[in-house]
Amino acid sequence: MVPPNVELTCRPTAGAKKAVGDVTTFERGYIPPNFTIKEIREAIPAHCFERSALKSASYVARDLAVIAALAYAATFIDVYLPPVWRYVAWPLYWFFCGAFATGVWVLAHECGHQAFSRSTTLNNTVGFILHTALLVPYHSWRITHSKHHKFTGHVSKDQVFVPKTRSRVGLSPKDAVHHSVFEDAPIVTLLNLIGQQLFGFPLYLSFNMSGQSYDDRWANHFNPSAPMFDRRDFYDVIISDIGIIIALSTIFYFSYVYSFLTVAKYYLIPYLVVNHWLVLITYLQHTDPKLPHYREGQWNFVRGAATTVDRHLGFLDAIFHRITSTHVAHHYFCMMPHYHAEEATKHLAKVLGSYYIFDDTPIFKALWNSHNECKYIEDEGEVVFYKKN
Template identity: 55%
Template structure:
């Protein structure tokens, strides 16, 4: 017989990405008994803490935004980008062909890593975490993201939806799990008909070469496809795109912000085209396009592993609330060097999801306090990133169509 438990739910909202009042969280009892069979079977305890409890555990200074300090990170990143670009101008002057073959990939990798840090700073502006001034946030964010061909406001709005509904099966915005019914042509359509309901299913067995090819596509074209056609995003009617201000992602009053964001990307493409005419197309590919693709790789890898893991569930409406969704986030370290240049977006992401207006330079300290406050509900995975990626990709195929707490199956 199916087991049912009463679970309280809290409805919370925030000005941009989270609770409207982060010092309070009002619990309301759901009218319908939630189905948490999978949570019981996996010994998953649904947390009942409030935003107020978590916020009070963090020192007040961690929430302070310092415009000058934030700008020092912009200067830091652009100084390194400029230095790398300047040094790269000497690569083709080297007489040794093998040195040139070796040094260009070194430049591409390094520039992609630092460029990802610039993307993170633009992301911070989108959350209004860069400065207390909304004008400064949006001006800096617009410039930084346009330089990386990201439609700043368009992405800011859709990303805010992700923060407001993290881990929600029908409202989260990206990397939503497929359901069993979507794989009915490969596996039994219902759990009751499935002799191996929790997998693994032979139908999902893929050769390593094919799996690597699929991951290659995800890491190269996944980000542009998400921006253009909402690939892997929440399904919307019609052409859902970050370049379509009339699509269901956006509200009417956001029309001109979306249009301005598109203009920023178009302007950057025009600048790149002009530079290609002046310096040559091959130079633009070597100095900008390949590092840009590397930035896209890091964005997809980081975001994919932040909320996708075999041990993490997704919640449906009957169980989900803001703080439970925020706790469905995994902190992962990419090593001291990458954590530094990525401004700790990965190893402090739990803190970011609870309080997205917190500047990144306070997130490490805040994480220590959040870890204590969340206790066993704090999620961190120290698995080496390549191993974690391979495990997650192969183990996270679908979830059940029914149930208010659902885990990935394969």
């Protein structure tokens, strides 16, 4: 939920670089936006906020039907295709099955935001089933993801893709970034990216990798006593854990009955494809040299929600329910269903003007650039940007 409609002001602070007239600018001469949530909401047609359980369910049915058809078609690959064509058919299955499963992931994510329908019970039931099938602890992730939305762009309160500070990467105030030859080698960068893309999300769930620091306490999404959960979250986390245990037990059962290789071909490899797209999408939405990050003195909800990037992924936009190209609108109004977000974005962009960020850099080039250019932020300053050196 968004905070009350209050006027947002830009106040001079100790971290400011300079003042131009009555306006304080910060690092890179940046002037934080001064909109109100009321101004933004009034620019968007009222029907964009309407949720339809039937319409949302139709997208779930479509995605699941496509996945089922792909899995059925895959049963003929090893039976009828000559070996050379199997090396083409299986990657095609993995790509498209993983893509549509990512679409299912996005719909489950909408359930967590209560954007699927007006019924909390229906939202949580559908979201729990879909996310559990993709090895996501539904309620645990829903809780931390909600905190991410509430504090997006906040250096010390955001929950994911939290930038490291100069001191945390081991640099004194006068140092430049000096990586080893091996770290800067393209092959090492590529290997790091592959690891991030395939295993970044499970590592985030299990070890809070790239998440907020909690004074060396082990933060993970399976422990109801983890520092990012409140006492009232205890049973929701336990229910999520039970779901994951059931899902893993099902995987082990089918591995025993049909062989691990069969389960890997039909489920595990598409699962890794889902992880790839999920990490790529969310990483690039929140990690870019153009995005400011705020400390307490200058952060507010409206400014934080603007610290994200919209991008296009070609035909995958439709499969991913446009989560990549309408993410700014999603951060302002997370209860808005995805099928209205494209229209809302057009109106939102007019209000935000230059503060609306769209980047049409080819997606893998953007991934490479962000990974190389977004190394750390300064320890001081209330509005800061990623630096490379």
